[in-house]
Amino acid sequence: MTRATGDVAGDLSFGPFCLNVGQRLLAKEGVPVELGARALDLLIALASAPNTLLSKSDLMSRIWPDVVVEEGNLRFHMTGLRKALGDGQDGARYITTIPGRGYCFVAPIKGSAHVLVTDDGAAKFRHANLPNRLERMVGREGDILDLSNRVSRFPVVSIVGAGGVGKTTVAIALANHLATTFDGAAVLADFGTLSDPSLVSPALASMLGIPVGSDDVRPNLLAYLRDKRILLVFDTCEHVIDTVADLASSIIDAAPQVRILVTSREALRIEGESIYKLDTLACAPVDPEMTAEAILSYPASQLFVERIAASGAAFNMTDDDARVVAAICRKLDGMALALELAARRVEAYGLTQTAALLDQHFALAWAGSRNAPLRQKTLQATLDWSFGLLSELDRTVLERLAVFVGDFTLDAAWEVIATPSLDRPALFGSIDSLVAKSLLSASSFGAMMRYRLLDTTRAYALHRQNEDDRSKLASSHASYYRRWLEQFGPDWPSLSSGPERLPYFLGINNVRAALEWAFSDSSNVDVGISLAAAAVPVFQAMSLFPECQRWSERALSAMGDHHRGSREEMHLQAGRGISRMYLHGGRETLPALTRSLEIAEGRGDAVDQLKVLGPLNMFHLRTGDFKSALQCASRCSSVAEATGEASAISLGHFFLGNSLHFSGKLSRARVELEAALSSDPLPSRAPGSYVGFQGRGLAGGILARNLWLQGLPDQAEFRARQTIKEAAEADHSLTLCIALLGGIAVFLWRGDLESAEEHINWLISRAGLHSLSPYVSVARGFEAEIAIRRGDAVAGIDSLRRCVERLHASNYEVFTTMLELSLIEGLMKIGHVNEGFGRVETAINLVETKGDFCYLPELMRTKAHLLLAMSTAGEAGACLAAAIEAGRKMGAKGWRLRSTRDLAALLVASDKLDDAAALLRPVVEEFDEGHATDDLETSKEVLSRCVT
Known part of the structure; x- marks a missing residue:
């Protein structure tokens, strides 16, 4: 921590x-x-x-x-x-x-x-994304101090008040004030851009860099926050209040060090919440004798006058002017947004005329909105009046900008809302005018300015659009975001921190809105299909698999004959298959991926084929079809070479090396894995990044296993630890889990149970956090193997049975043979020889059928032990000899040493000491390293018994 x-x-x-x-x-x-x-x-x-x-x-x-x-x-x-x-x-x-x-x-x-902070992990929180606070904030110093005290005492503090009162401004200022207390771990989640309450948890998870790998991200979110000390700012929550209340309640129950700051028009009303009513700015009372100095001591007057000066207006404030200012502030109820809007009109109309316009427009609005909440009266009146003061051009631009949900850029505005009569200079000039009039918010993300209509302003402008304009704008909006996805989609796998992800995440809100529009009317289906095809790879890269499945299936069901065999169908079928693979296992995955590959092959594009072959290879490995996986990996490698892209070639080396390893072709596997590992770090926009990782990052964990099997236990340990270290530094969870799986296998094979246990705990934590449930089951199986080795065979067997059953149920078979070996070992220890023999025979048959031959020598050695327990020493000796030969052909010196040691022990028991020594000594002498490992130490002990 x-x-x-x-x-x-x-x-x-x-x-x-x-x-x-x-x-x-x-x-x-x-x-x-x-x-x-x-x-x-x-x-x-x-x-x-x-x-x-x-x-x-x-x-x-x-x-x-x-x-x-x-x-x-x-x-x-x-x-x-x-x-x-x-x-x-x-x-x-x-x-x-x-x-x-x-x-x-x-x-x-x-x-x-x-x-003075020491270097014990107090690095800046990488997902922090707070905007800078205003250089000067008027009239809120007391609020900040009071709220700071509340945050230290209560897990949830809700800033409640009317729209436009300045809740977000105060929250951002407060979060900046408290950020150092949380070592910079402060995250702003703006829920104002969300229209669907079900996206609240995924939105927060995405800002924290948590992949959304299941339909319900909340368990992963809570697991991530459980031991964190973070300040979370939930902004603009009133339209999703029930969902936010439930989420906040779950967080404070699960994560006692998290503090949540909420801005909303109503309280969450949950246990542990402190409600802070943010009042409007204090206004000077009606007093004809009050001086300018006294009037300007009130925050509302200060804000109004400062905003007049910021707009460029200049005048000398007399007592009479100050009284007009005080009247305006009272008419606007000290509402910060309304004050700013009015102040920016003073340069054009003067103070007195501004007050007159205010009287004409706001008074009518108040009289006509008696049954509405006061803040809606004021805000609606502000918008009506402000819109009436706009030029015809500014009105048109404001209405058309309402097509955007949340943030947008100048380029997006130009591409979406421009018309033949609205050229670039006029559009940009109008945007500047709207920003100056506070009808459009502007903020910077690095060198890029982004713009946003306030939610109430957007709703107001949408209401003024006519139906024909709305449809044309929506079509243009959808087309732009399709192009945006195609252009920037390759960047997504490399985005790991909150500030990096934020602009893209805001863009995805527009993509969602465009998809909803496109599929709401049959006349726009073609636009929706095209947009969904561009969106699903991005949903995959961001682990938004539920959305990937939803939109790919929605688009496929709406697809007509003219789309069959198109690039859109290829992407949509791949999206459907991959999302179903991660969310539901193998059901309906293979047909979708097979269809996608068929289209890619028909189109003849190597990059397209690679994008499908990679997931297809992963599917075959996950389902335990190692022979098909090897065939797919071989094709993947060939296609990768044909692309000429370094990232694709590296990924091809990994896929092939991985499949060769499990197939028992160790020498070739090592060549491929080392080729993937030796490749240079690759640019994020390369074709291979489509599947969310790069071959170089994944190869080390499998290579470590391969090195141990080849009789290089020390090199295997070094590679395992180095790979885990690099994966942890890269902070890519899938890569880290694969590295941990390889490393734990090496530690177990070496007999280093302490290291294995340490890394098993790490694997359970990281895999559980990111919905990688099969990896958790494998890790629990490894835990059970350690229990068996330490003498608790009954508990270990029971746990292993459950783990293997869960893996079978989820159709995840990559490591079931390895766990089956541990289970059989446990059965032998408690004397259940017959069950163990039945299981080892079944496992051998499955290996021969499915192709994970890397375990075959060890299965045959285990079968020999069962035969020996069944008092058939002759058959046991023959089985061990067959295991030795299988290990020799495979080049698996690690397995061959074990089988040779066990056969030598049989010979020693039969008093054939010379034969035992002649059999075992040459094998032991082949090892130039790993002399402190369990296998070599027990082999040397057998050799010592051969000395007469």
Whole structure:
């Protein structure tokens, strides 16, 4: 966990207390507080890392670094510290206990303290995406201080108020204010762009870099947040309030260190929520004698005057002018948005005329909206009046811009809404005008400016569009975002952080809206099919498999004969197959992928073929059809070479090397895997990135297994650890899980159970977080194997049975043979020889049928042990000899050593010591490394028994 530690310079002030760390002095309102040395050490440790959970063991190691003490000592001094602080008295709260975990200092800290952060993982949170706060925010300083205190005390703080009151501005300012307390781990999730409540959890998961690999992303989201200390800002929640309330409640139950800041027009009304009513800005009262100085002391007047100056207007503020300002502010109820809109008109109309226009338009609106909430009256009146002040050109542009959902760029605006009479200079000039009039928001993402209509403004403008214009705009909008997907789709697999993902994620909201429009009317089906075909590869790359399945199947069902065999059908069939493979297993996957490949082959495009052959190879491996997988991988490699693209070629090497490895063709597998591993880092926009990863990143884990089988156990361990390290640094979960699977197999084969156990826990955590449930089942199976080796055979067998059954049920068969070997070993240990023999015979037959021959020598060795247990030593010896020969042909020295050792032990038992030594010694001497591994140590022990 990232946290601030180390030394603190200066004073730490909280509540009525001041802690001088250098002088080791605590004072309350200037009066020294008597505090024991250990209690003072505790306070310094906790206050130096505010809002950070410090475990009990961590605190004890700091307070008593050279002494072993009981936990009761910590509780004793903590009680004394809390008593000295008056913690819990009269509402004061300084230290909170997280049951079973530790303590956290929760009071706001002020003063001159400077925390020196050590390098124990306190790197900047990569998904942080807060916009910068305004250089000056008028009238909200007290709100920020009050809210800061609430965030330290409550898991959820909801800023509630009318539309346009400034909730988002305050929330962003507050989040920036608190960001250092959370080591930069602050994430803004703008739900205002979502129209479907079911997208709330996927939207948050995407911002946090969590792949959406199932229909319900919430378990993965909660698993990710469980031990994190993050500030989440949920912005604009009123239209999805029930869903957000349920999600927030689940998060605070599962993740005690997470803090949630909500902006909404209504409260969530959940346990643990503190509701903060954000009022409008205070306005000067009606007082004909009030001076300009007094009027400008009120926040509403300050904001109005500052916005007048920002718009370029210049005038000397007299007492009379100030009174007009005060009247305008009162008429607008101190609503920040309305004040800004009105202030920007002063340059064009003057202060008095602006007030007159306000009277004419807003008064009528208020009178006509008596039954509506006050904020809707004010906002509606503001929009009516503001729209009436626009030029005809600006009105047209505003109406047409309403086709966008959320953010858009100048290029998007030009492509979508331009007409023959609306050229580029006129359009861009109008956009500048709308920004200046506060009807259009502008923000920067790097070097790119993005624009957004406020939700109420967009709804208002949409209402003014005529039906014909709306249809034409929607068609243009859909066509633009189809081109956008085709242009930027290859970038998606490389996007890993919140700021990188945000512009693309906002674009996807427009894609969703365009898809909904296109399939809502049969006359637009062709547009929808084209758009869906461009969208499904992006949904795949972002692990949005439910949406990938939904739109690919929707488009396929609407497809007419003229689309059959088209590139669109190819993409849609691939999208359907891949999404179903990950969401539902093998059902309907193969027909869809086969059809997609058939189209790709007919079109003769090597890149298109590769994009289908890769997933098809993965499908065959997942379902345990290793022979078909090898055939597919061979084709994949050939097609990759034909592309001439380095990324595709690297991916082809991996697919082929992976399949060759499981097929027992170890020498060729090593060549292919090393070729993939030795390739240079590749650009993200290369064709191979379609499947979301690159061959270079995946090859190491399989190569590590291959090296062990070839009799290079030390090289195998080095490769395994190096691959895991690189995958962890790249933070690509699928790559890391594959690296861990390869590494754990090597650790188990070497007999390094401690390393295996450590990495199994890592695999369970990462795979569970990203819905890679088959990997979790495999990891649990590896856990069970360790239990069997450590003597708990009954529990291990029971767990292995469940794991294998789950893998069979999900049609994931890549590792079932390896787990079956562990299960049979356990059955032998508890004397269930007959069941074990039946299972090993079945496993051998399946290997010969399905093709994962890399396990065949070990299966034959295991069968020999079962025969020996059945008192058929002659047959056991013959079976071991066959296992040795199978290992020799395969080049699997790792398996051959085991079988040779066991046959030599049989010979020793028959007092054929010379024969045993002659058989085993040459094999042992072939090994130049790995002499501390279990297999070589037991082989040497057998050799020692051959000495007479």
